Amino acid sequence: MRGLHPRLSAFVLAGAVLICAISPAISLELRGHKDKLFAYPGILSISKDGAFMVVDYDKQRDIHSRDVEPERRVRSNYVSAGVKRQTRPALHAVGGREIETGVTGDYSKARFAVIFVHGRGGDQRLGMNDYTFGGNFNRLKNLMVLNGGAYMTPTVKSFDAQGASDVKAIIMAGKAPVVLACASMGAFICSSLANDPAVVDRLAGMALLGGAPDMAFAGSRAVKSGLPIVFTHGSLDTVYDWEDQKAVFDAVRKTAADYPARFVLFETGSHGTPMRMTDWKQSLEFLLSR
Template identity: 50%
Template sequence: MHLSTAHLTFRALFVCVVTIALALPAQAAPLKPFKDELFSYGMVLETADDGDYRVVDYDKMRDIHGRDLEPERRVRRAYVSLGVKSAQANETLDLASRPLDVMRVGTPSGAAFTVIFVHGRGGDRRLGANDWSFGGNFNRLKNLAVENGGVYYAPSIRSFDDAGVADIAGLIAYAQLQSPGKPVVLACASMGSFICWGITRNPQAAGALKGMMIMGGPTDPAFSKSVAYKKKLPVFFSHGSDDNVYAAADQIAFYRSLKKAGYPSRFVLFQTGSHGTPVRMTDWRDALNWIGVGSNF
């Protein structure tokens, strides 16, 4: 059968495209939606940096009293899906540093990704496991993990010092051993952010991370000297504008210094939000998709 020059050219081009596609690394697909209509950000009041900086409208009467049956204690039933509790377990992991109590949701072995949430002062693993408080936001994270083949850990932090950092470094190493080559995201709230910043200076732990989230936490003036900074580990920030524990202005200035240096970072500011607002209102799917976790295709 005679083939024209056009046909031969097309066939050669097709083979070339397929060859290149097969040679490229697999890309992370976005996490599938889960109750996005309830948890996505509302009105965006201001944007900058091509959308990486956003000021989101927050209203206590709407976002707490309108959302919860018992303010800050029990969210309305529409915000939670409790079937995920069948994939939940409390465990004590025997890590290299010392035993660590964790709450796990999802299958640890062969997980598509891992999310580790570090609570602040006065908390333990129960905080990140609570389906009903914080507007149901942890229940959504659990479901996002299970529905997308991931695993979620909420460890109990005994101290926010080098020993606590070593515990989380051990958990990161454990997650990598269970699911080799898959992304790990470390999210830290409030004082727990000291753990995140400590991990950025640990070569093995920082090297294993795909991204980091700082939720209502302090800055780290020494971050630019860290292993994570040299790696350009993506960092997502969320903060309340009226935070009276860690000033929003300090974190915004820190973010802007990173952006000026061309560092991959994103910031969501909740207008009028308080210290606890980021844990309640951060859109986990939006943040994790930006970092680049998900199933591979």
């Protein structure tokens, strides 16, 4: 348990419990894509109920040995470029404005969709780049196409009511259940839309990747409706402290017995680690099966 935070040591359990927690009884199994390459590299600990997991993260292994150019270009075996044929930039018109959006798949015909909201300083290109973040966005796009889904990532120009309105417009443009995934400051968009009844009715779940903590989230309409939520965070995140986000997770879990929420902590991971290391197949199976 290299460098394991002392508060986490109490969560270490036997292997049998670990296997059950990682492989819950679910009604949905997605067709995989490069699962061995993107699986969590090692589980350091897990809570008895399986809701809180600490994953080993090693910068040398997970960046320098994985990338040809560290943090710029992953090795080619992590990427399947054929998905580019179903990927395109689009302009979504709403209220006299055009929202620049990266799209993979056909939202109008999708079984389900993932909409990714970037953080401050980003745009739609961040979530569409096949080679940064260890190829994890390329994997996500391939998972969606292989399973009849759609993936979209809009350029969010502000993380206020206007930004939330733009993301809402994209959600409401389709009919498929949506997983809304928000990274970093993009979590403000998730928090805002968590109180919008029209949006909550369309959501299958939420994922918060290194997200900005918001204790009010636990009292949101989304949480009151039992919406499944996945939190992923780095233990050395200097932008948003993991313990503050863990407090939000704990508050959500207290709202109902067996609330469908999971927290994955990347031990020694930084602010960007969740975008590189989140296992999208495992996360989506959890969110979409409930």
